[in-house]
Amino acid sequence: MSDQKPVLLSGVKPSGEPHIGNYFGALRQQVELFESGGYRCFIMVADYHALNTVQNAGEMRTCIYDLVMTYLAIGLDPKKVVLFKQSDVPAHTELAWIFDSITTMPYLMRAHAFKDAEAKNKEISVGTFNYPMLMAADILLYDATIVPVGADQKQHIEIARDTAEKFNHIFKDDVFRLPEPYIASDVAVVPGTDGQKMSKSYNNVIPLFASREEIAKRVMNIVTDSSGGRPEHVYAIHKLVRSEEELVPIYEKHQGQYKVLKEMLIEDLDRYLAPMRVRYAGLRSELGIVEDILAKGAEEARAVSERKMERVKRVIGVTF
DSSP states (O other), X not given: OOTTSOEEEEEEOOOSOOBHHHIIIIIHHHHHHHTTXXXXXXXXXXHHHHTTTOOOHHHHHHXXXXXXXXXXXXXXXXXXXXXXXXXXXXXXXXHHHHHHTTOOHHHHTTSHHHHHHHHTTOOOOHHHHHHHHHHHHHHHTTTEEEEEOOGGGHHHHHHHHHHHHHHHHHTTSOOSOOOEEEOOTTOOOOBOTTSSBOOGGGTOOOBTTOOHHHHHHHHHTOOOOSSOSOOHHHHHHHTTTSOHHHHHHHHHHTTTOHHHHHHHHHHHHHHHHHHHHXXXXXXXXXXXXXXXXXXXXXXXXXXXXXXXXXXXXXXXTOXX
């Protein structure tokens, strides 16, 4: 990989079993972007960020393995990216502390995650409050040019930019590059089995690596109205795996025949997901592959981050 390419950094929290909403809404587009060849890509398993909510060692390890296996199963080539765990690169938390020293509490109180937790009268941990500073460190360590985010996460990139500008101004050195958000315009909103946005919190998901039997069970539970015609939630999921040119005449022919249409969706979903399911199952029996990829990624990420930290330490005056 050429160091001359612009840098793309993506951080993903390990948060358990993926579903087709994750895949069609973001993961598929991410892999296409990572493998486009236009960027030097750093893909970070954001396990320290996940620690704000995942506070069980066994669960954390499982989530980390699952996230890496998911990327590999859906087609990510680890030879084309630097895939690593945040916790394997000490510079992330070290730089976050340096940024803490130049950041005010009123500034961080503007962050969406803090304001949301405060509005819900939740007990707010320091980790939740300080989340944007660790994210700024994640991004700025690697001189990221672009950071793929959802529209609701754009503020995190703005905070990283503010932090870079403030640091550069205080210490009178252009140490950090200002990153830009990359917000995909064609992100799909995948409906769940109840018609709401597919989300684990709504218990309405179709797991990405579900067995055929599990797919059938979930699809048969998709809500339909009784007005006849086309079952819209079934159709919305169906068009993710089959063209509308093919689907329109099928749904017209079987108007009101919800069971028949759901059975067709089961067939098409299973056919589409089966190759990924097979790759995922193979990886589960070879966890050493995941560990080797993360070890190699950590070595490469540490080398880049340590070069940046050497410069940071000289600029702030702690290195003689």
